[in-house]
Amino acid sequence: MYRAYNFSAGPSVLPDEVLEEIKNELFDFNNTGMSVMEISHRSKQCIALFNETEELLKKSLNIPQGYSVLFMQGGARQQFTTVPLNLLTENKKADFIHTGSWTKYAIKEAKKLGQANLLFNGEECKFKSIPDLKKIKVSDDADYIYICTNNTIEGTTIKPGNLPQANIPLIADMSSNILGEEYDMSKFSLIFAGAQKNLGIAGVAVVIIKNELIEKSPDNIPETLNYKTMKDSESMLNTPPVFSVYVLNKMLKWAERMGGIKQIEKINKQKAAMLYDYIDNSKLYNNDIEPSCRSIMNVIFSLPSEEENKAFDKYATEKGFMFLKGHRSVGGMRASIYNAASLKQVEALVELMKEYELNR
Structure with a gap:
């Protein structure tokens, strides 16, 4: 069978063996006689799939105790709004390391709800470099500091050893390098990633968040964008993207075999x-x-x-x-x-x- 060389930035290439597994199981998921696309999200089989995927993710990324995993919809881009809705709530101020197009959109959304303070503005160097972020002075009164660890358009990355040093929550968009290089996850209070790069296919956004941060989610924001509500409902407030989580499960098992x-x-x-x-x-x-x-x-x-x-x-x-x-x-x-x-x-x-x- 002919397979082109796929260099798409996302949705991106999937391993042949994962595609084969999906093909072989498409009509019968775990001996149910039904496709994974047909089963109820309230069924024991689907709940077991979600629970297993959460544990695989924690193991694959070495996530310490005290964090929750949420499977949300709307892609990573919706998190540009969801993060400030939940976390830009006390001092109404967030620090940003502006390294490209994706931080530009996140800054735009944060400004609708509060102040976005740029600690580094990559536009000044046309996004060709990123400074030593360990030397950047972070605001004491910001609700959080926000970074994007990999910039798909500009071709730059914030290396695991170049994270800002802060006493406030560190938030990271890891959509395009999650599971691709190892970060100390304990340094982050929240990370999110659209799945369609290293984690599978479009449709699900993974959110990994410290439990203590979840409690900051206000009651007056939409339920589907509320981290606490999503945690309490075990990511099943509404019908979740079951097939996307199924592919994520396959990708995590493939990564383990690798x-x-x-x-x-x-x-x-x-x-x-x-x-x-x-x-x-x-x-x-x-x-x-x-x-x-x-x-x-x-x-x-x-x-x-x-x-x-x-x-x-x-x-x-x-x-x-x-x-x-x-x-x-x-x-x-x-x-x-x-x-x-x-x-x-x-x-x-x-x-x-x-x-x-x-x-x-």
């Missing part, structure tokens, strides 16, 4: 190093991101002109290398090499880039 987060991170760094090394030594391709904050999930690069970018994208697409075109807001090219993108896939891309450079 050796867990430490082994996955090792492979991801190997893939990224291979691609960056070729780009840095090429006379045709360019990456102008400060090396210390380059993403290992989303490798951006460009050719000398937009015409050449288009020509390369056409060449790659014709050979089965899909979705390499950069985001419309920045142009250029982008190779998203999430967990399910194999070493072989990245090796093939490097060979394609060499071939194009040699024959152009």
